[in-house]
């Protein structure tokens with residue numbers, strides 16, 4: 001199985017390069033340049049440096065993680081495979097032992113969830129993290145493996161020579177050029193570089209979703225009491241239906257040690273059609289009667305917004321070009337609530353392909369296509385392919401989340417009530433109540449579509 | 457806390473006084489633009505207009521959180537978006 005191929009390969013380091021006396025005029029040349037020190041870029045840089053490549057990692061923020069916000073819970077089990085026992089080095093917030101979905105109506109919620117103390121044992125299922133801590137830890141891993149990290153460097157152009165990528169240009173104040181045999185674009189959801197180079201046409205208002213987030217400070221004991229958690233443990237709660245005011249979008253709640261991170265959003269095109277912004281959704285959701293008491297007395301510590309590429313499998317652009325690979329969010333590798341772990345694994349696969357290319361001194365798209373092959377055989381693309389139809393279903397039936405959330409709440413409400421009527425009559429009554437929201441024929445058609453997707 | 461302005465005031469920005477990273481290339485487009493998506497979609501209230509026909513749409517770029525949504529939401533493609541120069545712009549601390 002190719003997927004396991006890199007593990008069975010003998011570790012092989014390239015001999016250290018003898019540094020040529022640098023001439024002032026010629027730009028410095030590296031084996032590889034990585035644009036963006038997010039989870040995908042820092043992982044790619046780390047694994048290439050470990051293999052002995054001379055790597056430059058460029059980040060536009062003053063520190064890694066300064067430019068992104070939202071969420072976040074990372075899937076610890078998958079990251080553990082790349083960075084064993086990473087939780088011993090990286091500051092995390094809480095061990096997630098509760099996974100919930102809340103289907104919200106205007107005034108109620110139907111909830112489904114799973115809680116287990118077993119999730120509190122290493123290698124953990126999910127850990128909540130602040131981006132600044134997680135990104136900085138990962139970038140430090142790349143640096144200690146030998147990569148050069150330059151902060152405050154915004155790349156504004158990819159340099160081409162006869163159709164092959166040969167380097168990048170950094171905007172002022174540096175206004176400089178770096179050369180390399182391989183460039184890995186890991187510049188995130190809003191990948192201006194791939195788009196400008198004509199390599200990604202799927203960055204559209206439909207494929208990109210906009211989320212606003214708020215971090216609300218609360219004492220740890222209050223958080224544990226309100227969310228019914230033992231000390232140090234946390235929850236990840238998906239919010240469906242009501243948060244997005246009739247559109248298909250979602251919200252989520254993540255718990256930090258001393259704060260609640262809450263976000264909500266949907267596709268940019270739905271915002272444009274709806275005539276409101278993600279800040280409005282966030283305000284709406286904060287006032288929901290099930291959520292307001294959870295946040296009461298909290299002080300807003302930070303507000304922000306960011307985009308997620310939610311176009312799914314069919315929005316993935318071509319990822320391999322002569323001398324260039326695209327990884328992480330820039331490659332649209334997001335699946336449901338998972339982004340960070342896919343970004344890291346795609347960075348890892350990109351590093352493996354770059355190393356093979358370097359060894360054979362062949363940087364053609366054909367040689368580098370090992371990256372795509374590894375992705376194809378990995379959980380990343382297999383899961384995204386399996387979910388491709390679900391993404392299409394949401395697009396074709398934009399009312400699904402909101403409507404069925406309403407129906408579930410209506411049914412639950414009526415069932416909870418005790419009318420002075422026989423059971424059979426009550427069942428009929430509830431059926432009429434629920435089907436007044438959506439005709440039976442349409443429910444059946446929706447159900448059929450959903451079943452087709454679930455069956456695959 | 458509910459108003460966008462109050463929330464934006466909590467964010468750390470390192471503004472670049474010498475270079476504006478978001479510009480409206482052609483205000484003619486804005487004059488003809490019926491929906492003015494930018495005014496509502498932007499999560500940080502960067503775009504402002506005084507509701508007077510003929511008046512320009514203002515771009516308060518120093519409070520931009522660099523999400524990149526405005527350029528996708530503008531039906532006219534009138535927004536020229538690039539990232540701030542290295543080291544400038546929004547700085548998130550809270551994840």
Ligand SMILES: Cc1cc2nc3c(=O)[nH]c(=O)nc-3n(C[C@H](O)[C@H](O)[C@H](O)COP(=O)(O)OP(=O)(O)OC[C@H]3O[C@@H](n4cnc5c(N)ncnc54)[C@H](O)[C@@H]3O)c2cc1C
Nearest residue numbers: 036038039040060070071072073155187188328329339340
């Ligand atoms: C609100 C929200 C909640 C989320 N919650 C979760 C969650 O709970 N779990 C999860 O797994 N995922 C979550 N995600 C998704 C996750 O954030 C992304 O999938 C992940 O960050 C992608 O990593 P990346 O390295 O590809 O890109 P990014 O994390 O966006 O990193 C890109 C980096 O490149 C830098 N950069 C960009 N352009 C340039 C340039 N021109 N020059 C130099 N540097 C540049 C940026 O500053 C940034 O540091 C969430 C996203 C959002 C918006």
Ligand code: SF4
Nearest residue numbers: 486489493494530532
């Ligand atoms: S949406 Fe575009 S064209 Fe319309 S007002 Fe805003 S910037 Fe101008």
Ligand code: SF4
Nearest residue numbers: 498520521523524526
């Ligand atoms: S990038 Fe985002 S925050 Fe900045 S102006 Fe555009 S929509 Fe507003």
